[in-house]
Amino acid sequence: TDVNSASIGIELDNDGHTPFARAQIDSLLRLLADECARWRIPRTQIIGHEDLAPGRKVDPGPLFPWQYLADHGFGLWPRGMLVDPPATFDPWLALSNVGYPLDNPQAAVRSFHHHFRGMDAGTLDDQDRRILYALTRGSEPTVQP
Numbered sequence: 001t002d003v004n005s006a007s008i009g010i011e012l013d014n015d016g017h018t019p020f021a022r023a024q025i026d027s028l029l030r031l032l033a034d035e036c037a038r039w040r041i042p043r044t045q046i047i048g049h050e051d052l053a054p055g056r057k058v059d060p061g062p063l064f065p066w067q068y069l070a071d072h073g074f075g076l077w078p079r080g081m082l083v084d085p086p087a088t089f090d091p092w093l094a095l096s097n098v099g100y101p102l103d104n105p106q107a108a109v110r111s112f113h114h115h116f117r118g119m120d121a122g123t124l125d126d127q128d129r130r131i132l133y134a135l136t137r138g139s140e141p142t143v144q145p
Contacts, residue, residue, distance in 0.1 A: 003052065008035060016061045029072050036074075046075040047099065048088035051077055051115055054100060055107030062114040078116075078134035084126070085133035091124050 012028065014020055017019040048064065049057035070077030077096065085091075092102065097113050104124040113121050116131050 012060060019063050020065060034072050041075050042074055048115060050111040054111035054135050056102045062118045062120055066115050082130035082134055087127050089133055091097055091129050091132050094136040097136050
């Protein structure tokens with residue numbers, strides 16, 4: 001209930017409509033490496049404000065380069081080929097297991113889309129199911145264009 005006592009917030013200067021500058025992201029990578037080492041934070045636990053509080057927070061938004069961070073070892077990102085999940089796959093349970101609170105499902109989906117697809121939408125589609133399946137099955141699939 002008191003995430004500020006158990007987390008570190010990093011603010012980046014961005015208007016939400018402009019791509020993040022490479023120099024800014026490279027500085028962030030250095031800071032994340034230092035903070036993860038210093039505080040023994042698992043690199044997979046790097047998330048955005050909107051991942052933690054969908055609907056209440058909107059940053060860092062759909063232009064944030066999550067895949068670039070993941071390529072440098074931070075956060076979650078699917079790797080490899082995406083495959084269709086089995087018919088019994090529950091995307092809502094997967095969304096919750098990835099860490100999205102579901103008290104506002106449409107906001108959770110929008111935040112998920114910002115993070116994993118760089119787009120703004122409020123409903124799950126087949127590509128979302130593939131991504132969620134990849135994130136929750138323990139493999140390393142990659143989003144294909």
